[in-house]
Amino acid sequence: MAKALDSHFLALTSIVTVCYQFIFFVVTALLKFDKVTDFAGSTNFIILSVLTLVIKGSWHFRQVVLSLLVLVWGLRLGLFLLMRIFQWGEDRRFDKMRNNLGKLVVFWIFQAMWVWTVSLPVTIVNASGKNPSIQALDIIGWIMWSIGFSLEATADQQKLSFKNLPRNRGKWCNVGVWKFSRHPNYFGEIFLWCGIFLSSIPVLEGAEWLVIVGPVFLTLLLFFLSGIPLLEDSADKKFGNVAEYRLYKKVTSPLFPLPPEVYGNLPLWFKKIFLFEFPLYNRNLPRESFLVFKLST
Structure with a gap:
């Protein structure tokens, strides 16, 4: 009965996300240790994609591919951000939050919303019993993911290398892909998640189309908030x-x-x-x- 009521894994993924983020929130609030904040976000995506894939257990090709794409993206981003914060020693976003519990709570709520909402296309695909044949939308989506992932990874590495050079301290990054966009990493992230959504379309029916809020929420978040x-x-x-x-x-x-x-x-x-x-x-x-x-x- 419980399984039928949560056939799309929406309750399961929300509970897992809230619990996982709450653990890191407690660590941050009590120990004033915010070096694992971004790691908590990116690894949460991995947990949701792998968990829903394994629990459903149907292992359709589309499900496996999308889950692997999220796994690769989350591992790369999480390890990169963890390495970067330990190199730089601080995350200035939290300068005004460390001693303000209210602001810290709001941040972690938004992070939980970000993870759960953006993961929706993969969650719904993994929860679905439908297995339509691979279509042009799948291929286009996977190509979009590849382009977005490559751009985001390249931008992150180029900016890190630029910032680590002593002669560039106190300068803005304008090398490599940063010559063509002021935020190429964000373009890459939006593009790859739009690709994942596109690849989920062959499975979607009725209200399942609401998973479009995933890439939309991500875009609005990057455009206007964080x-x-x-x-x-x-x-x-x-x-x-x-x-x-x-x-x-x-x-x-x-x-x-x-x-x-x-x-x-x-x-x-x-x-x-x-x-x-x-x-x-x-x-x-x-x-x-x-x-x-x-x-x-």
């Missing part, structure tokens, strides 16, 4: 008075990788509407710098 706005604000405060940085923002797309020669010559209205150059990404530029940026665009 992703791009925080990094743009931080960089603007540090480098807003530096002419080279203002030029970098003018000619570099906030998300979609584009040649600077192309993006820099596009009108501002086009950037805002089609390329997500939202005004909130420039709200902490010094006033004079912002006017120069706006007029020159």
Whole structure:
């Protein structure tokens, strides 16, 4: 009876996610130790994908492939972020949270929501008894995952290498794929999860289509809350008075990788509407710098 009531594993995955994140929240709150925060998020994805695959036990090819894609992504991201935080020694996102229990609780609630919601396409596929043949949507989705994964991994490694060079201390990263996007890692993450959603479509029926909230939630989170706005604000405060940085923002797309020669010559209205150059990404530029940026665009 219980199995029938939770045939899509929604209750199971929510309980596992809340319990797993709560453990790390307690560690962070009591010990003021936030070095495992990102590791807790990425490994939670792995737990949900493997758990639902094993419990269902049907081992359809699509289920196995999508679960493996999440496993590879989660392991790579989790180990990378864990290594990076131990190298850098601190996570500045938590500077205002370590002694503020309320803010810490809100952060961990959002992290649990992020994991559970974004995992929905894989959860539903693994819970499904349907096994339609592999279709073009599957292939396209897997290709999208491969491109997004490669871009995210490349961007992370290039930025880490850039930051670890003493001569680059106190500079913004503008090498490699960062020449074409101010946040190529986020583009890669959004792209790969959209690919996973696309690969889940052949299985979806009726209300199951609501799993589209996974990539949508991830995109909105990165666009407006914990992703791009925080990094743009931080960089603007540090480098807003530096002419080279203002030029970098003018000619570099906030998300979609584009040649600077192309993006820099596009009108501002086009950037805002089609390329997500939202005004909130420039709200902490010094006033004079912002006017120069706006007029020159």
